[in-house]
Amino acid sequence: MLIKYGVNHHLPPYNSVIGCLVAPSSILRRQQFLVRILGGFSSQTYQNRVGGIRSMAACGVEADAESILRAITPALESSKHKGQAGKIAVVGGCREYTGAPYFAAISALKIGADLSHVFCTKDAAPVIKGYSPELIVHPILEESYSIRDEDKSCVTQRVLAEIDKWLERFDCLVVGPGLGRDPFLLDCVSEIIKCAQHLNVPIIVDGDGLFLVTNCLDLVSGYPLAVLIPNVNEYKPLIDKVLNCEVNDREANQQVQFLAKQMGGITILRKGKSDLIGDGDIVKSVSTYGSPRRCGGQGDILSGSVAVFLSWALGRSNVADPRISEVNPTLLGCIAASALLRKAAGAAFERKRRSTLTGDIIDCLGRREVTRAGISSPSYSLNTDERGLSAREHL
Numbered sequence: 001m002l003i004k005y006g007v008n009h010h011l012p013p014y015n016s017v018i019g020c021l022v023a024p025s026s027i028l029r030r031q032q033f034l035v036r037i038l039g040g041f042s043s044q045t046y047q048n049r050v051g052g053i054r055s056m057a058a059c060g061v062e063a064d065a066e067s068i069l070r071a072i073t074p075a076l077e078s079s080k081h082k083g084q085a086g087k088i089a090v091v092g093g094c095r096e097y098t099g100a101p102y103f104a105a106i107s108a109l110k111i112g113a114d115l116s117h118v119f120c121t122k123d124a125a126p127v128i129k130g131y132s133p134e135l136i137v138h139p140i141l142e143e144s145y146s147i148r149d150e151d152k153s154c155v156t157q158r159v160l161a162e163i164d165k166w167l168e169r170f171d172c173l174v175v176g177p178g179l180g181r182d183p184f185l186l187d188c189v190s191e192i193i194k195c196a197q198h199l200n201v202p203i204i205v206d207g208d209g210l211f212l213v214t215n216c217l218d219l220v221s222g223y224p225l226a227v228l229i230p231n232v233n234e235y236k237p238l239i240d241k242v243l244n245c246e247v248n249d250r251e252a253n254q255q256v257q258f259l260a261k262q263m264g265g266i267t268i269l270r271k272g273k274s275d276l277i278g279d280g281d282i283v284k285s286v287s288t289y290g291s292p293r294r295c296g297g298q299g300d301i302l303s304g305s306v307a308v309f310l311s312w313a314l315g316r317s318n319v320a321d322p323r324i325s326e327v328n329p330t331l332l333g334c335i336a337a338s339a340l341l342r343k344a345a346g347a348a349f350e351r352k353r354r355s356t357l358t359g360d361i362i363d364c365l366g367r368r369e370v371t372r373a374g375i376s377s378p379s380y381s382l383n384t385d386e387r388g389l390s391a392r393e394h395l
C-alpha cells in the first residue's frame with residue numbers, strides 16, 4: 001500500500017507496511033548511534049534490538065503500555081544514591097507562563113526523578129520557586145524587553161556559559177513548557193538545544209519549543225534522542241512545514257510515522273484521544289481511557305513524565321529483558337509516560353469530576369491504583385455518545 005500525502009510530490013512515497021516491519025538503513029544507523037551513546041551493545045544484542053523492533057511492530061499498534069511501564073521503572077534500592085533515578089531539567093517559564101514549567105518539573109519529581117531543575121526568565125523564577133521548594137530554579141533567561149540590543153550577544157554568551165555548567169549532568173532536557181514567543185529568548189534556547197545535542201542529552205520538545213523547532217527544523221532533525229510532543233494545534237503547522245500537506249486523521253498512524261521518518265528518525269508523540277507515538281520505524285498508540293477533562297497543563301505533566309521514563313529506559317537498555325533492550329528507548333519512554341498520565345487523570349477524575357485540575361492529576365501520579373498493574377475501567381460516565389449517560393453525571 002503506497003501512501004502519498006497532499007501535494008508534496010517531491011517526498012518519496014512512504015510504504016507503511018514495509019516501513020513498519022523493516023528497519024531501513026537510516027534506522028540502522030540510528031540504532032548504531034544509540035548503541036554508541038549507550039555505551040555499547042554486543043552485536044548480538046544489536047541484532048536483537050532491530051529484530052525486536054520488527055516483532056514489536058508486528059504485534060499490533062496498541063502498545064502493551066502497562067508492561068512497558070512496569071518494566072522500565074527501576075526498583076527502589078537502598079544501595080542507590082541521589083541522582084541515580086534521574087536528573088531532569090525544564091527550559092521554560094516566562095512572564096506569562098509560570099504554571100507550565102512547574103507542572104512539568106514537579107511531575108518528574110513525583111514520578112521518581114531525584115532532581116528537577118527549571119531554567120526560566122528572571123521574572124518567572126521567584127514565582128516558580130514559590131510554588132515549590134523542591135525545584136532547583138535558575139533565573140538565567142532574558143526576554144527582549146529587559147535588555148538593550150547591544151547587550152544581546154553578551155547575554156546569550158552568559159546564558160550559555162551558565163547552562164553549560166549543568167547540561168552534562170542531566171539525563172533529559174524538556175524544552176518549551178511556558179517558554180513564550182520572545183524572539184531573543186527563542187534564539188538563546190536554540191543555542192541551548194544545540195549544546196544539549198552536542199552532549200547527547202535527550203531533548204523533549206513541547207509547547208512553545210514546538211513553535212521554535214517547527215520554524216527551524218534543523219534544530220532537531222536527525223537527532224535520535226529528540227522527542228516532539230505536539231498537541232492538536234501544534235501538530236498542524238508541523239505537518240504543514242515538514243510534509244507540506246494537511247493533517248490526515250484517517251491515516252493518522254502512517255502520517256505520524258512519515259513525519260518522524262522525514263525528520264530523520266526522531267520520535268513524535270501526537271497527543272489526543274489516543275496518543276500516537278512513532279519513530280519512523282514503528283508506530284504505537286496508547287488509548288488507555290483517562291479523563292474527559294481537558295484542563296490546561298496535562299501536556300506539561302506528560303513532558304515531565306516522558307523525560308523521566310525516557311531516561312529510565314535509556315538506563316536499562318542493556319538489561320536482558322527484551323521488552324526493554326530491543327526497543328528504542330524514546331518510544332518506551334513515551335508509551336510509559338502516556339499510560340501513566342492517562343491513569344492518573346482517570347484517578348483524579350474519579351474524585352474531582354468536573355473540578356479536576358492539573359494539580360489534582362499530579363497528586364495522583366504516585367497513587368497505588370495508578371502505578372500498580374492493571375488498568376481499571378472508569379466507574380464514571382463518559383458522555384452520552386459513549387456510555388448513554390448525560391454529561392451532568394460528570395459533576
Ligand SMILES: NC(=O)C1=CN([C@@H]2O[C@H](COP(=O)(O)OP(=O)(O)OC[C@H]3O[C@@H](n4cnc5c(N)ncnc54)[C@H](O)[C@@H]3O)[C@@H](O)[C@H]2O)[C@@H](O)CC1
Nearest residue numbers: 097098099100176177178179180207208233234296297300
Ligand atoms: N498554567 C500554565 O502556565 C500553562 C501554560 N501553558 C503554556 O502556554 C503556552 C501556549 O500553549 P497552549 O496550550 O495555550 O497553546 P495552544 O494549544 O492553544 O496552541 C498551540 C499552538 O497552536 C497555535 N494555534 C492555536 N489554535 C490554533 C488554531 N485553531 N489553528 C492553528 N493554530 C492554532 C497557537 O498559536 C500555538 O502556536 C505554551 O508555552 C504552554 O506550555 C500550557 O501548558 C497550559 C498551562
Ligand SMILES: Nc1ncnc2c1ncn2[C@@H]1O[C@H](COP(=O)(O)OP(=O)(O)OP(=O)(O)O)[C@@H](O)[C@H]1O
Nearest residue numbers: 231232271272273275290296297298299300302342
Ligand atoms: N480527546 C482526548 N481524549 C482523551 N485524552 C485526551 C484527549 N486529548 C488529550 N488527551 C490527554 O491529555 C494529554 C495532553 O494532551 P493535550 O492536548 O491537553 O496537551 P497540551 O495542549 O499540550 O497540554 P498543555 O495544556 O499542558 O499545553 C494527552 O496526552 C492525553 O492523555
